Amino acid sequence: MLDRAVILAAGLGTRMRRADESVRMSAEQRRTADSGVKAMIPIARPFLDYVLSALADAGYRRACLVIGPAHDQIRDYYTHLASRRISVEFAVQPAPRGTADALAAAETFADGKQVLVINSDNYYPVEAMSAVRERLSGSGLAAFTRAGLLRGNIPPERIANYAVVHTDSAGLLERIVEKPADADLSAAGDSARLSMNCWRFEPSIFEACRRIAPSPRGEYEIPDAVACAMATMGVEFHAVTIDSPVLDLSRRSDLASVKAALADVEVHL
Secondary structure: OOOEEEEEOOOOOHHHHOOOOOOOOOHHHHHHHHHOOHHHOEOOOEHHHHHHHHHHHOOOOEEEEEEOOOOHHHHHHHHHOOOOOOEEEEEEOOOOOOHHHHHHOOHHHHOOOOEEEEEOOEEOOHHHHHHHHHOOOOOEEEEEEHHHHOOOOOOHHHHOOOOEEEEOOOOEEEEEEOOOOHHHHHHHHHHOEEEEEEEEEOOHHHHHHHHOOOOOOOOOOHHHHHHHHHHHOOOOOEEEEEOOOOEEOOOHHHHHHHHHHOOOOOOOO
16 A cells, blocks of 8 residues: 655745745744745644644655755754654755656655655645545546635635646546646636646656656656656556645745644644
8 A cells, every 4th residue: 555655845945935024924934934945834833744744644654855955954853853653754856956856866765666746835635645545556646626726725826827637537647738728727617627746656757757858947847757657658647536625835925824724733743
C-alpha cells in the first residue's frame, strides 16, 4: 500500500516575499514570509506541521521534504522534531528549476516505489490524499471541482489560473490544459475539475522528468513530465474527483483565512 509522500518545498516563495502592509502579521510571521519559506509560516505552529498531520491521517507514514540548499530552517526544525506517526526525510534541489526537477531530487527516497506528490503551501483535505492512496492503483491525480475549491480560501480569479483536467468517461486522463482560456473555463462552469498538484506517481515518472525540455518559463514542469509519460512511455493516469476545498498559503493575504480554517485542527505527528 502506498505510504510515501514527497512534499515540494524548495520554491523561492516570490509571491510570499512581496510586502503587503494591509496584512497584520506577527514579527515571526513577517520574518518567515520575508524569507519566502511558506511552509514554515507559524499559524499556531508551522503550516507544514498541519500538512504532515493530514498526511498521517490519510495513512502515509514517510514524507520527503524537497528543499533548497539554504533551507536550514526546515531541516533544523524537522530534524529535531519528535514524531510517531510519520517520519520526515530530506532531498535537496540544488537550484529552483521547476517542479519536475524538484520531484527528480526525491528519486532515491522513492526507491522504486510509488509516491504521492503534493505542494508544501497547500493544505489538502484528508479525503483527497486518502482517495489517491486507496482508489488508485497506479499513476493518477486528485481532480478538484471548481465548486469545491470555491468553498475554501482561494478566490475565483486565482482558480482561473489552475490547470483544467480532462478525462474520458472512465476517468482516464486525456490532457491537462495549463492556463485555460476564459471561454473554456466558463463553459465548464462549477463542474470544471482542476489540478492542485496532488499526484500519485509510479517510478516511471522519474525517467519522464529526465526526458522533458524546459518550459517557456525555463523550468522543468510536472505537467510536461506527465504528458511525456503518457505520450512516449504508455503510462496511464486516472483522476479521482474531489469536491472539497484546498487551503492555499502562497501570499501574505492568505494568512488570516488559513488561520481561521485551521483554528480547530489538532496536529498529531
